Amino acid sequence: MEFDSIINLAYVIAATLFVFGIKMLGSAETARRGNMISGIGMLIAVVVTLLDREILDYKWIVAGLIIGALIGGIAARVVKMTSMPELVALFNGFGGLASLLVAWAELEKIESLGWQLYTGQMGTPAQFSSFVIYLAMLIGGVTFTGSLYAYGKLSGRVSGRALVFGGQKFLNILLLVAILGIGVVFTWTENLDTASSLFVIGVSLALVFGIMGVMPIGGGDMPVVISLLNSCSGLAASAAGFVIGNNVLIVAGCLVGASGLILTVIMCKAMNRSLGNVLFSGFGAASQSTGDDDDREPKAISAEDAYYVMEAASSVVFIPGYGMAVAQAQHVVKELAELLEENGAEVNFAIHPVAGRMPGHMNVLLAEADVPYEQLVEMDNINPIMPTVDVAVVIGANDVVNPAAANDESSPIYGMPIIEAHNAKTVFILKRGQGKGFSGLVNKLFVMDNSRMIYGDAKATISAMVNELKG
């Protein structure tokens, strides 16, 4: 008994360290220390668990820890900074899968012990155990395949577009009803053979549901989905905590679930849309451009001509979007920024909260290119000074600078806070082609009198400007 108390006491310490860790991750000065503190919490939790009296054999535990640590350690070390988003999504999926497997292992344990012995040990009703096993499996499974699919979208292995087909919503509702129905029967059945078969069906449906859930969500909405999946991986762990009756899992998982939820809300607010709208609307799939009576044509300009304007500018703001990530242009952008500064201009980067495909995507890319973070300005701080900016350079961003969001009530993105690039004296828009943004909307910024399009690969365009400036 006393031994268990020591373990539980250590779990309390671990949970406390997680609380401090997450708290410190929320602020720039303390973030790195916060991560280490939560890491120490994790180490404590793992070490005291090894003392658990239930454990009969250590060889597989050691093997599992070594294999996992090697895979995780190597992946974390060798991955390029630019691939960070997909790696985080992948790890997130692994967390979900682990929770699913823990729930499954518990079911196997119940099968080998029989309900009577098991409920005697746990001191909880059989229905409760069944319910939380199913719940942990469900959330874990959806998190796993959802994250894997998100990983595929982020790494470009599958198309980033929203996939919508006829009857998709109906199919999803059917799937959900089936999952819940099986869950109810699974929870109430006393027969372990039935439970076992139902569980396997439940697992397959949950895995399919994870994919189906992410499928209709377009690239620009990915930041919301990624943070939601992050939240789910925490909830899965928390549910697994209920399965094995372990406090530290419940607390830590719940903390992650809550912080992920906050991030999700921040992302939704940055798009002025509700979570339900993001998840179920299939936004951006159909390219239904709104009735637009503006027939002005965008005016193109060459990189060389743009350079003359840039050279004369005393303040320049770069507005990066997903296109910068695709073109891997962050290093040349940084070079251009430095040259402009030497030339006497004030250079800033305006970061929209949902620019890119995951929360903070642009910050990671620009930090990788050594852009000083004093130059990274958040949306709310850059907009008031936008009218004083000589040149705003939009690099592969579209919806986050679409003025329709501010002044066209009929626009689907009306109300979404944007970076007001259109208020700058001159706007250069670097774009691969004449296609529409992810939302499929016409961007009025492109046809405004102070706007000039520079078509072509962003990296090549910026490089050309850099060469002009150097030459």
Next chain:
Amino acid sequence: MDLVLLFFIFVLAAFLGLELISKVPSQLHTPLMSGSNAISGITIVGAIVATGANGDGTAGMILGLLALIFATTNVVGGYLVTDRMLLMFKKKGK
């Protein structure tokens, strides 16, 4: 285990989590996600017990071992990646 107590803990942790972070600068969105994701690897605790407490070669042990490998990857990789990212931010701050 007292069920009510478990729920009590869960609810308190949820409110604590929601109050913990109010305004996160966008610079920290990715590290916060990645760092909290590492914490969600706490399932590792359940995986260790499942691997060690079920008899050798049983289905429970094999599932536990798989869970352990994935959870450990999540934990170790998650913390290291977050640290690498934050180090990169830090360097720039000076």
